[in-house]
Amino acid sequence: MTIKINNLTKLYDDRKVLDDISFEVKDGEVLAVIGFSGSGKSTILKLISGLIEADGGEIKVDDGDIAMVFQYSALFDSLNVFDNISFALHERKEFRKKYTPEQIKFMVAKCLEIVGLPGIEEKFPHELSGGMQKRVSLARAIITNPKYILYDEPTAGLDPIASTVIENYILRLSQDIHATSVLVTHQMSTIKRCANRVIMLYNGKIVFEGTPDDLIKQDNPYTRQFVTGAIDGPMKITASSF
Amino acid sequence: MSKFNIIFRETATYRFYKLFIKQMREFLETVGNIALRLLESLKYIFTLQFKLSEVIEQSKRFAIDSLPITLTIVAMTAVIVSIQVAPELVKQGGKDYIGLLVALTMVREIGTIMSGFAIISMIGSAFASEIATMKVTDQIDALRVLQVSPIKYLFVPRILAGTIMMPFIVVIASVVGIIFGGLTAQMTSHEVSGLCYYTSVWHGLYVRDINIALFKASCFGGAIALVSSSCGYEAKNGAKGVGLATTKAVVWSFVTIVIIDYCFALFFYF
Numbered sequence: 261m262t263i264k265i266n267n268l269t270k271l272y273d274d275r276k277v278l279d280d281i282s283f284e285v286k287d288g289e290v291l292a293v294i295g296f297s298g299s300g301k302s303t304i305l306k307l308i309s310g311l312i313e314a315d316g317g318e319i320k321v322d323d324g325d326i327a328m329v330f331q332y333s334a335l336f337d338s339l340n341v342f343d344n345i346s347f348a349l350h351e352r353k354e355f356r357k358k359y360t361p362e363q364i365k366f367m368v369a370k371c372l373e374i375v376g377l378p379g380i381e382e383k384f385p386h387e388l389s390g391g392m393q394k395r396v397s398l399a400r401a402i403i404t405n406p407k408y409i410l411y412d413e414p415t416a417g418l419d420p421i422a423s424t425v426i427e428n429y430i431l432r433l434s435q436d437i438h439a440t441s442v443l444v445t446h447q448m449s450t451i452k453r454c455a456n457r458v459i460m461l462y463n464g465k466i467v468f469e470g471t472p473d474d475l476i477k478q479d480n481p482y483t484r485q486f487v488t489g490a491i492d493g494p495m496k497i498t499a500s501s502f
Numbered sequence: 503m504s505k506f507n508i509i510f511r512e513t514a515t516y517r518f519y520k521l522f523i524k525q526m527r528e529f530l531e532t533v534g535n536i537a538l539r540l541l542e543s544l545k546y547i548f549t550l551q552f553k554l555s556e557v558i559e560q561s562k563r564f565a566i567d568s569l570p571i572t573l574t575i576v577a578m579t580a581v582i583v584s585i586q587v588a589p590e591l592v593k594q595g596g597k598d599y600i601g602l603l604v605a606l607t608m609v610r611e612i613g614t615i616m617s618g619f620a621i622i623s624m625i626g627s628a629f630a631s632e633i634a635t636m637k638v639t640d641q642i643d644a645l646r647v648l649q650v651s652p653i654k655y656l657f658v659p660r661i662l663a664g665t666i667m668m669p670f671i672v673v674i675a676s677v678v679g680i681i682f683g684g685l686t687a688q689m690t691s692h693e694v695s696g697l698c699y700y701t702s703v704w705h706g707l708y709v710r711d712i713n714i715a716l717f718k719a720s721c722f723g724g725a726i727a728l729v730s731s732s733c734g735y736e737a738k739n740g741a742k743g744v745g746l747a748t749t750k751a752v753v754w755s756f757v758t759i760v761i762i763d764y765c766f767a768l769f770f771y772f
Binding site for chain 1: 632635639641647648655
């Protein structure tokens, strides 16, 4: 279950967000994608999930369901937690045929248990905290037993403890269901704890590829600037970086 | 770039044409998107790929939420027509035609178009802002990642609800309009009796008029749902984008139903 990206190019209004980049995500691996805001990290996730089309290059994804955990959870606010998590099972023909309502109930309860939120099926998204919404979003992502999970800044906007809880679930999910994952994040703690490998984007190009340890130890001016958060360095901060 | 080009780009004429071309492109894009979404919706409708429970849910919203305001607007319009017309017709010796005139106005035009306007403001704007909010909060993207078509899940139930419920609303609104018109006519002149008014209602009102009105109402309902949902679906850039999409939905829906109304008048009454 691998994702192969070859010579991928994406333009937004004539601006090259991704410029001829190639990389591979191996079976069961968690790949972290880092870089400044606007460097094309989320664009990579949208391209892999098929939400947008590339302007050049190709994305090869082996057969299997792709799930995505969005930056702001993207829970359906008119539906309660149960309906949010079971949404795909109710709406997609192949799942409707496969599972009975009792089985779906059991599966939702199990997914909520995995993310540490048992018994909140009847609650609506607006009744949940940001961290809880992220965990419900995780539960919605894993209920179809996906082969690939894409995380778009899963710990953004959360306090350090809530971030650690989410990181634990990401680790657990990659180990338990052996999903191939792509993780977009800014947080070093998330990279260190969850990722097997890291790529760094700048100006549409990959400027670093290695392990989380390499990210800290290697004498790469780009990664050094990212890790230390220095304003001066090879990466110039522009208006689009904010 | 030559000096002439630089100067030319600063001229009002250049800016006007640039703006005009941009507006035209946006207009054509919106029309094209609405047409594509209509085709996709029809594909799901004719292959029966929709959830009946969702259609019923949207139908309830469409009919129940909009009915009070629709009835108020149509009844008030009927009262105004009656106040304006009844005394004049009585003076000219045409008291037997007051019911006919009010009924024809209600069934052929006012009942349908005023209901349409009321529904655009109540339901069309709600459809647009809901879908726009879903768009800017990534909920539509979430639907697509979960491999559920947003057109099938969001557009089809709304279009069906509009197409099915609008004729019922128009019938109720027109009847209420005719009754209120009659009551007003009786109040404005002692020469107009209830019997005289209601007898004249049936003098010039044919089944054909009612059928055309029902068909037109159905087209209005479907068009309002489609255009509003489509404009909401185009939203981007946060809260401001939701506001712009809702405004666009209301304006485009108004224009669409007026164009449909014009086509009906041309085709059936010209």
